[in-house]
Amino acid sequence: MVPAALLVVSIPLVGALLAYLLRRWQGIEIGVAALACAGVIALLAQPPDSKIMLPGALVGIELSAPFEVLGRVLRVRATERVSILLLFICAAALFVMSWRALQGRLFVPIGLIVLAAASLALMIRPFVYAALAFEGAAALAALMIQAERGGERSTLGALRYLSATTLALPMFLFAGWAIDRAGVVNLNDATALAAAYGPATVLLIGGFGLMIGAIPLYTWVHPVARDASPLVTAFIVAVVAGALSFLWLDFWQAYPWLRVGGQAADALAVGGIVLLIFGGALAWAQNAFARVLACAILVEIGCALLVLSRGSQLAVEALAFATLTRALSLGVFGLGIWRLRALRSSDAFADVRGARDLWAALALGVGGLSLAGFPGTPGFVSRWSAARAYGVADVEGLALLLAASASVGVGVVRGLIAVFNAPCVEVIAEGPADAQSGSPSAARVLAIGSLGAVVRAAADASPVSDDPLLLEGETLIEGEVLRDVQQPIFMSRDSFIARLMIGLGVAALIILAIWPGIIAPLAKAAAAQYTFYP
Amino acid sequence: MSQLIELFDRLAQATVTPLLVLLAVSAGIVAVVRNWQLVLPMMVLQYVAVGLLLARVIEPSVAVLKPLAGAIVCFALSIAAQRGDIARAERGESIARERLAQPDWHRLPAQLLLRAVVAILVLTAAFGATIRFPLPGAARELGLSAYLLIGFGLLIVATAYEALNVGLGLLMLLSGFELAYTPLEPSIGVSVLLGLATLLVGAAIAYLTLADAGAADAELRIEN
Numbered sequence: 095m096v097p098a099a100l101l102v103v104s105i106p107l108v109g110a111l112l113a114y115l116l117r118r119w120q121g122i123e124i125g126v127a128a129l130a131c132a133g134v135i136a137l138l139a140q141p142p143d144s145k146i147m148l149p150g151a152l153v154g155i156e157l158s159a160p161f162e163v164l165g166r167v168l169r170v171r172a173t174e175r176v177s178i179l180l181l182f183i184c185a186a187a188l189f190v191m192s193w194r195a196l197q198g199r200l201f202v203p204i205g206l207i208v209l210a211a212a213s214l215a216l217m218i219r220p221f222v223y224a225a226l227a228f229e230g231a232a233a234l235a236a237l238m239i240q241a242e243r244g245g246e247r248s249t250l251g252a253l254r255y256l257s258a259t260t261l262a263l264p265m266f267l268f269a270g271w272a273i274d275r276a277g278v279v280n281l282n283d284a285t286a287l288a289a290a291y292g293p294a295t296v297l298l299i300g301g302f303g304l305m306i307g308a309i310p311l312y313t314w315v316h317p318v319a320r321d322a323s324p325l326v327t328a329f330i331v332a333v334v335a336g337a338l339s340f341l342w343l344d345f346w347q348a349y350p351w352l353r354v355g356g357q358a359a360d361a362l363a364v365g366g367i368v369l370l371i372f373g374g375a376l377a378w379a380q381n382a383f384a385r386v387l388a389c390a391i392l393v394e395i396g397c398a399l400l401v402l403s404r405g406s407q408l409a410v411e412a413l414a415f416a417t418l419t420r421a422l423s424l425g426v427f428g429l430g431i432w433r434l435r436a437l438r439s440s441d442a443f444a445d446v447r448g449a450r451d452l453w454a455a456l457a458l459g460v461g462g463l464s465l466a467g468f469p470g471t472p473g474f475v476s477r478w479s480a481a482r483a484y485g486v487a488d489v490e491g492l493a494l495l496l497a498a499s500a501s502v503g504v505g506v507v508r509g510l511i512a513v514f515n516a517p518c519v520e521v522i523a524e525g526p527a528d529a530q531s532g533s534p535s536a537a538r539v540l541a542i543g544s545l546g547a548v549v550r551a552a553a554d555a556s557p558v559s560d561d562p563l564l565l566e567g568e569t570l571i572e573g574e575v576l577r578d579v580q581q582p583i584f585m586s587r588d589s590f591i592a593r594l595m596i597g598l599g600v601a602a603l604i605i606l607a608i609w610p611g612i613i614a615p616l617a618k619a620a621a622a623q624y625t626f627y628p
Numbered sequence: 629m630s631q632l633i634e635l636f637d638r639l640a641q642a643t644v645t646p647l648l649v650l651l652a653v654s655a656g657i658v659a660v661v662r663n664w665q666l667v668l669p670m671m672v673l674q675y676v677a678v679g680l681l682l683a684r685v686i687e688p689s690v691a692v693l694k695p696l697a698g699a700i701v702c703f704a705l706s707i708a709a710q711r712g713d714i715a716r717a718e719r720g721e722s723i724a725r726e727r728l729a730q731p732d733w734h735r736l737p738a739q740l741l742l743r744a745v746v747a748i749l750v751l752t753a754a755f756g757a758t759i760r761f762p763l764p765g766a767a768r769e770l771g772l773s774a775y776l777l778i779g780f781g782l783l784i785v786a787t788a789y790e791a792l793n794v795g796l797g798l799l800m801l802l803s804g805f806e807l808a809y810t811p812l813e814p815s816i817g818v819s820v821l822l823g824l825a826t827l828l829v830g831a832a833i834a835y836l837t838l839a840d841a842g843a844a845d846a847e848l849r850i851e852n
Contacts, residue, residue: 164817226821233828237835244842249791252836257785260798260829264805271764271812 095145097159098137099168099217102178103210105133110206117199124193127202131186131209138179142172142623167219173347174216176620177340180414184332184421185209188325191425191599194591195432197323198241204234205329212337216344222270224341225263228305228334232259235330239322251321254314255330258304265301269294273349281354291351298345298352299361306338306395308365311372315395319388324428324435331391332421339398339413346405346626353405353626362403367491369396374498377505383431383441383458386505387424390465393498394420397477400484400491410621411614412479418613419464419472419606426599427461430454433592434513443512453596455513460600462506464607467499472606633689640683640691644769650677651773652751655780658796659750660743662788664709665724668702671796674777675699678803681773686814694806697823701799701830708834709792712841719842743787750779765811777804791840795833802826 109130113123140146140157147154157175161168170178189202211231215224236252272294279290303309319327342362345352352358373392380386398416401409433454434441460471467477477499481492606612654674658667675698683691713723754775763771777800784797806822 164820165815166817223821226825229825230828233825233832236832240836240839244839246840246842247789249836249840252832253791253794256829256832257794257798260801263802263825264809267805267809268812271809 095154095156095159097161097168098155098157098170099159099161101137101155102134102170102213102217103168105130105137106206106210106213110203110210113206114200114203117203120193120196123202124189127189127206128186130206131182131189134182134213135179135186138170138175138182142170142175166223168214168217169219170217173344173623174340176414176616176623177337177343178213178216180417180616180620181209181212181333181336181340184336184418185329187421187602188329188332188425191429191595192325193595194589195325195429195595197325197432198238200237200241201323201326201329204238205333207231207234208238208329209333212333215337216340220270221341221344221348222266225266225301228338229259229263231334232256235334238326239318239330241323241326243321248321251314251317251319254317258307258314262301262304265297265304269297269301272297276351279351281350284355287351287355288357291355292357295352295355295357295361299358302338302342303365306335306399307391308369308395308399311368315391316385316388319384319391320382324384324387324431325425327387327391328421328424328428331394331424332417335395335398336417336421339402339417342402343410343413343624347624350626359403359405362399363491366396366399366401366403367494369393369399370494370498372396374494374501377498377501378508380505380508381443383427383434383443383446383509386462386502386509387427387431387465389505390427390462390502391424393502394465396498397480397495400495401480404483404485406483406627407621407624408479409483410624410627411617412476412483414617414620415479415610415613416476418616419476422599422603422606423461423464423471423473425461426457426596426603427465429592429596429599430457430459430461433457433596443509446509447512447515449513451513453593455510456600457596458506458513459510460603462509463503464603466503466506468503470607472603472610473499475607475610633692636680636683636692637688640680640688644681644684647677647680648769648772648776650674651681651776655776655800656747656751658800659747659780659783660740662790662793663724663728664706664792665728667793667796668706668709671799672699672702674800674803675702678773678777678807681770681807682810682819684767685770685811686819687816690816690819693819693823694803694826697826697830698799698803701826701834704830704834705792705795705837708837712792712837715841746783746787747780750783751776754779763808763811767811770807770811774804774808777801777807779804791833791836795829795836798829798833799826802829 109126112126116122116126137146137155137157143158145154145156157170158172159169185205189205192201208231211227211234215227215231218224218227232255236256239252239255240249273291276290276294279286281287300309304313307313307315318330322330345358369392373389373396377386377389377393380389394416398413401412401416430453431441433451434446434449437449437451437454438445440446464471464473467473477495481495484491484495486492650673654670654677657670658674661667672695675695678698679691679693679695682694709724713725717723754772757775757779758768758772762768763774781797781799781801781804784800785794788794788797802822802825806819809822810819
């Protein structure tokens with residue numbers, strides 16, 4: 095019998111090799127990646143401990159059979175089966191979204207290898223070796239983050255991510271050693287527990303916080319969101335950070351002292367609150383969509399940490415549900431950023447003024463509001479379940495979660511107002527007053543959906559203006575006349591497939607919002623495998 | 629190969645002081661000087677010293693993996709740095725060889741002095757940490773080596789901004805952690821996986837070095 099663990103790692107690796115060889119034909123490359131993910135999803139969708147006999151094959155596949163590498167055991171356990179399946183679904187969705195929305199020529203091949211490494215990290219025992227898998231994934235993800243960009247200081251995001259993961263590696267390794275050394279301790283003796291497992295707890299929390307981007311506060315999230323292609327950022331957050339969350343659930347499951355001690359849960363809750371404050375305080379005031387994305391990621395991670403701090407069945411369900419909705423929301427929002435970058439070589443609000451691209455606005459609006467947990471989006475369902483899992487007892491924490499989410503929403507709406515409200519270059523050349531007469535007010539209101547947009551539109555329509563006369567190729571931004579240097583960089587931005595992907599992504603989010611029950615069984619199945627909660 | 633391992637074993641069992649001096653000098657030079665033509669040979673020597681120190685606690689045939697992986701990484705980095713210099717030279721910017729041949733004495737002393745002072749502080753802190761906080765399971769010389777490499781690695785990561793130098797700091801950190809951790813779990817698996825991590829980080833740094841110099845675009849054009 096072939097162990098399924100071997101296939102879970104090797105199928106994406108073979109897929110990565112094929113995708114790399116076929117990268118010139120993007121449709122085939124994406125097809126290979128989607129097939130590889132679908133293969134693993136089909137495998138993991140089988141019941142635990144099942145044995146699969148392929149028709150015509152001499153050997154079968156055993157789902158929970160162990161596979162040994164360098165003395166370490168890899169196995170698809172019941173607890174990780176659904177987690178890995180969720181990661182593969184997220185990755186497949188993001189790979190498909192990147193069709194015709196070029197995210198760098200190495201996105202798909204390296205993404206598949208990172209996916210294999212994340213799965214390996216969840217399957218390997220002892221846990222400390224997961225850190226080595228994450229280190230390998232980070233080294234490869236650095237190439238994905240950098241893509242084909244060049245120039246001085248262009249490598250900051252990749253370097254920050256690699257540095258944070260490298261610093262976390264020894265913490266996990268030493269935590270493993272500290273756990274082995276601690277021996278058996280009475281779980282009811284708090285003093286003995288703290289003395290024996292205190293260092294291990296601190297090291298695990300430190301390593302986890304560094305890898306997931308929680309400590310230090312301003313570490314890799316902002317530089318990566320700014321430097322990397324948007325879907326690459328979405329992939330790292332959805333797959334790598336998702337795998338880290340599930341790894342922490344495995345810690346809860348395997349180490350009773352970690353739960354009983356209470357230090358880890360407190361640290362996670364404090365980390366979550368701090369991230370919510372930080373992300374929420376910054377999100378509304380950002381001046382670029384990538385920065386709003388970074389703040390939204392901080393809020394998402396903060397929310398995940400809050401949920402993780404509660405070791406309950408509801409918390410696992412909320413985490414599993416959030417993993418999928420986060421991937422979709424980030425992916426759709428990322429497609430909107432990609433489209434704006436393709437159009438204006440930038441996603442700064444000042445640069446995208448007057449872009450008036452409905453497809454970009456649709457992706458940014460739906461994806462962004464879902465990230466903000468706006469009612470009527472899957473993000474709202476995710477936030478709602480997170481709030482239930484966190485518990486209504488901590489009203490301040492819930493209020494903070496709400497305020498941080500609203501702040502992300504304000505950031506998104508400010509960006510959308512910039513996209514629609516400011517006069518575009520061609521119209522300005524004819525005169526400021528004329529420019530407003532041709533502005534698509536209905537589209538603005540539809541896309542932005544806020545009273546602020548209407549008020550702003552009315553203000554812009556004022557016939558009295560002191561704006562200087564602009565020449566062709568000049569833009570007026572906050573009173574300054576700037577030469578228009580923004581040229582379309584990807585000719586494929588208007589391709590049918592790219593628009594189709596945005597449409598499908600938005601449709602998927604809407605369907606999930608209307609019918610969250612589609613993924614609820616998966617979340618429940620994930621939660622059913624864990625037994626650590628009372 | 630067996631002769632090489634035997635030689636490695638003999639060198640490892642010889643006196644440890646020269647190895648510590650070599651580690652301190654190489655780490656200090658990498659931290660103070662920001663010129664790859666000087667720094668990369670120092671890194672190779674450092675990997676040899678780390679390998680010899682590791683051979684004191686694990687099988688020499690496993691410990692030899694470290695200098696091998698290090699040499700491969702430094703070779704890859706030197707190629708990337710060379711390509712980067714070619715791209716800079718095409719743009720009329722100064723390159724490593726020129727800076728080595730014609731140092732700018734007006735700017736150099738201030739930078740060098742500052743880094744040298746901080747390097748001395750790190751060296752002192754490493755000695756202090758070895759005595760005050762001895763690493764578990766490790767002999768004192770391994771503890772000192774680990775503290776030296778971790779301290780200098782952190783210093784470089786915190787102060788450098790070029791991909792190559794930050795990467796060298798990360799690689800130094802990895803070597804330091806390996807020296808600290810290997811006595812606790814002297815297994816082949818850990819050594820092989822850490823060696824693999826060194827190779828992967830090295831490959832990523834080589835790519836980022838090319839990108840930093842703006843040479844990645846040129847590579848892409850050539851390939852296409």
